[in-house]
């Protein structure tokens with residue numbers, strides 16, 4: 001048994017920077033990670049970094065395909081997919097090398113490769129790749145062990161070749177016909193990416209809309225844009241079974257009880273991500289899980305067991321890199337500086353990296369409605385965006401939700417080629433409590449995309465006229 005000041009399980013987006021902070025404060029720590037290949041977690045190795053790199057390559061391909069709009073013709077458009085993949089691999093490798101170097105410089109940090117699981121509330125056993133075991137004990141344990149693909153129960157799925165979000169990134173060939181089960185972030189981002197590389201892509205989802213947790217007046221226009229690019233959507237579809245015939249895969253699904261089938265060359269299954277807590281023997285430490293298997297934490301990220309904390313996807317999310325990183329910020333302040341930071345009231349931004357992006361921050365209209373808030377909605381179509389006209393990227397809509405009493409922005413959904421950046425501008429306004437009426441009159445550089453926040457927020461005057469909106473706040 002080796003004694004430490006703290007045990008860190010998983011090298012996700014929170015534990016990596018946290019290890020450095022603990023070390024700087026003089027703590028002797030051990031970090032347990034399944035393998036060196038997984039060091040740095042999902043985002044760097046098989047998540048954000050590789051996907052956003054490949055998606056950028058697919059955008060270049062698309063921009064060339066539509067260059068005719070600008071009077072530019074390109075003949076012999078071709079892709080050397082091996083090189084495209086090599087570029088992605090090199091970027092991941094570079095990030096990995098840098099991280100390993102920085103981790104090597106962290107004093108008092110021992111990294112052990114193997115599967116960690118609890119023996120009791122202070123002890124963790126590591127089953128190493130060579131079959132040997134090591135035991136560590138510490139008064140503090142920080143879990144940042146993430147989530148993995150959720151594979152739905154579909155008849156024969158375990159008998160055929162299919163891809164999850166990791167496997168699909170390693171393809172050597174561009175699929176002729178890609179069937180995607182799941183129309184959420186990964187399905188839409190990777191579906192559009194392969195569609196732009198040349199695949200015929202069909203997305204099946206059992207919900208009535210893509211990205212079903214978002215407002216329908218945001219997801220419907222996005223679906224239409226993707227359909228115009230050649231993608232096909234089969235919604236309200238319940239996949240029953242799959243089979244292989246030769247090199248092809250067939251998917252049988254039901255819509256309103258009626259059976260249909262579709263055949264493709266490749267099948268991608270991306271229907272959400274489940275907690276890795278089931279690999280940790282949490283019972284031995286008495287750690288409580290929620291009904292979905294995520295570790296229950298309070299707003300300070302404390303589990304029900306004293307001095308055991310859970311950060312990142314494994315505590316139920318939201319499942320984003322920046323949220324896990326913010327968990328690290330909370331933990332650092334509370335553990336090392338006697339702070340009282342919590343997750344309460346944190347404004348959550350996220351961006352789906354389709355093209356156009358869906359830049360999101362704060363509340364959607366649906367969420368504001370559910371919370372029974374007193375709110376108004378402003379919205380403009382993409383055609384109103386001046387910069388978009390110049391760049392031939394007039395997708396939309398842009399939408400914001402405003403608190404009727406305070407005039408504060410409650411949230412926004414920005415469908416735009418740079419939707420994520422524009423939503424970030426609004427996030428800054430929300431953080432700084434800059435009210436909505438700053439935007440119609442504020443000065444924005446012309447012609448940036450963000451300048452059109454001016455146009456979006458000018459809608460508040462119309463609301464004012466029609467509904468006596470924000471009488472106190474806006475004149």
Ligand SMILES: Cc1cc2nc3c(=O)[nH]c(=O)nc-3n(C[C@H](O)[C@H](O)[C@H](O)COP(=O)(O)OP(=O)(O)OC[C@H]3O[C@@H](n4cnc5c(N)ncnc54)[C@H](O)[C@@H]3O)c2cc1C
Pocket residue numbers: 009010011012013014015032033034035038039040041042043044046047048051052114115116117144145146147165186276279280311312313314318319320321322324353
């Ligand atoms: C394809 C894809 C694209 C994504 N794109 C984005 C994006 O653009 N933006 C964004 O914000 N988010 C994105 N995400 C989500 C993001 O990657 C995750 O939210 C983020 O990585 C979660 O970090 P984490 O701290 O929870 O730990 P993770 O990154 O999940 O790391 C957990 C680590 O713990 C290790 N581990 C697990 N169990 C054990 C055990 N028993 N013993 C030892 N080690 C263990 C794992 O091997 C892993 O390395 C994407 C995810 C995927 C799959």
Ligand SMILES: NC(=O)c1ccc[n+]([C@@H]2O[C@H](COP(=O)([O-])OP(=O)(O)OC[C@H]3O[C@@H](n4cnc5c(N)ncnc54)[C@H](O)[C@@H]3O)[C@@H](O)[C@H]2O)c1
Pocket residue numbers: 152181182183184185186187189204205206207210211212237238239270271272273318319320350351352353
């Ligand atoms: N840009 C980003 O920030 C980004 C990118 C990728 C992933 N992520 C994170 O990773 C998480 C996982 O992504 P994801 O796309 O796997 O999950 P998701 O929850 O975003 O989408 C899953 C989709 O699958 C559908 N679905 C579920 N079960 C189904 C079934 N049996 N048949 C058909 N459809 C089914 C759901 O209706 C949903 O639309 C995301 O929730 C997000 O937090 C973020």
